[in-house]
Amino acid sequence: MTEMVEELFKPQEEEWLCNSNEAVTIWFFEPSTDPDQEFDYAQVSPTFTYSIFGDKEQIYGYKNLEIVLKFASGSLATYFDVQYTEKIPDVSSKSIADDVIDKIKELIPNDYITNYDIFLKSVNDDAYHFKPMGEKITEYRLEEDEDEDIVYEIYKATFETPRFKEYHRRFQIMVLFYIEAATYIDEDEKWETMLLFEKKRIGDKHIYGFVGFCSMYNYYFYNREKNVSTENNINDKVPNLVCVNEGKIIPEDIRLRISQFLIFPHFQGKGHGSKLYQTIYQYVLSNSRIKELAVEIPNESFEAIRDKNDLQYLREHKVFEGLVAPVDKKIIDSIRRNYKLNKRQLLRCLEIELLRKLNKTDAAAYKAYRLQVKERLYNWNKEILKDVDRSERIGKLEETFKGLIEEYHEIILKYNW
Structure with a gap:
């Protein structure tokens, strides 16, 4: 019933x-x-x-x-x-x-x-x-706002910054709404967050609006070239670490990894993503403890911001000037150390710039370029390809190479480089 x-x-x-x-x-x-x-x-x-x-x-x-x-x-x-x-x-x-x-x-x-x-x-x-919390890092204006009293300010905060922990709990739901596969982060002291605010005048006062943020984690950077063995030193047992307040041990050399990067939808398409990324990169370059900037599984929109700004900076500083394939690995390592990009991103920027300058009618030059890129692709996918027979491996590498070159051409055309 x-x-x-x-x-x-x-x-x-x-x-x-x-x-x-x-x-x-x-x-x-x-x-x-x-x-x-x-x-x-x-x-x-x-x-x-x-x-x-x-x-x-x-x-x-x-x-x-x-x-x-x-x-x-x-x-x-x-x-x-x-x-x-x-x-x-x-x-x-x-x-x-x-x-x-x-x-x-x-x-x-x-x-x-x-x-x-x-x-x-x-x-x-x-x-x-x-009022925003944390240390003010920089400010900027947009060309479209030149006639208005609007300025954008970027602050750096940690979970030990007054008011930030409570503020973070208010905006963290946005990562679930707008970042694929995102999860909430622990309130760990090794997290740093860049906060981007719009500041505009209403009458005789200023008000702030939250534009976006970037959460970054301080990982230990293992430096193979550095020898810190000193008698009776704590660092004998924990290389490249330094002892600080209350017996806490924190990394002396840091790999700063971007984990969550978000400009809120109503502020997108105006260049704020590039401004925030440029600020992070300048912060990395100016901080002697940070040895490398890395990114945790970038999505397409962030990768576009990253490629554009990394390439623009490296080109402005003539980092790749005079280089042709095959580029010596010692030169690549030197550039990586000086400009603190992880190896994969540096090689990606190098390959785009070499392709931009490449004379494709020069068969020898194009072959040297193709072999350098394919070597990198093979090394990055060695575990997957090692059990594949030779003919199939060659085919897969060629297919991947062609797709990558097509992607690089689109980037070059997009920015009119």
Whole structure:
């Protein structure tokens, strides 16, 4: 009898399903520069929600579901609400609606706001009191903002920086929405974060809006060339390490690895990504303890920023001037040490620049270039290719080489180099 009742009241599955990317709406609020309206806002949608709602990015059990997250643009004071027109009746254990409220609550700090009027008051109050945290590194303007009183400021913070830990807990949900396969990071002292803010004038005051950030981790850099063996020294047992306060041992030589890099959607396409990356790279070059800048599995959009700016810097400093394939490995290692790029990225930039200058009608020069690139491709994929028979290996390398050259040509044409 119970089964008959459940079947009788069982709704059609599809009508209770919705796409979670469409259900979530994200808003950024700030006081308006227009005297005729109180607030300006930007509304955006997430790119990913699978880490919250599952691989299919679907939510079950609601009609016209809207999951609302609104942020004060500077302080990121958070308003959270869930709205829907109908929720599925709990006629069986199989028809229970997904608990969207708890899923989001687990990912945001407990100080979120549920009263909309209180949130709007926070937007107004916070705008005139919120100031960035950490050490100011640089500032810049955009050409399009020259006639407006807008400047962008970049700060460096760690989890030991006052107010940063609480601030990070407010914005970390964005990595789930916009960085594929991202997860929350531990509040570890080895993390450093670059924070990018927009600063603009309203009346006789300035307000800040959060533009984006980059999280970086300090790894130990093993320097084979450095010998620090000294009698009765702690470093005899732990090479390239230095003892600091309270007995903590931290790396003397660092590989700084970019983990999360995000410009919020409503600020994208204006050059902020390049400005933030350039600031990070200059910070790396100026810090004697940092020996290498690396990146954790870059996506296509970040790789484009990285390629453009690394190549531009190396070309401006004439690093590759006079080089032709095959380039001596000692020269490559010297450049890598001086400019602190990891070997893979340096070779990628070198290959693009050599291709740009290559006379393709010179058969010998083109062969030397092709062999250098293929050698690098083979070395990078040696474990995969070592068990492949010779003819197949040659074919796979040639196919990979052609695809890479096509990609390089697109980069050269894109930036008119």
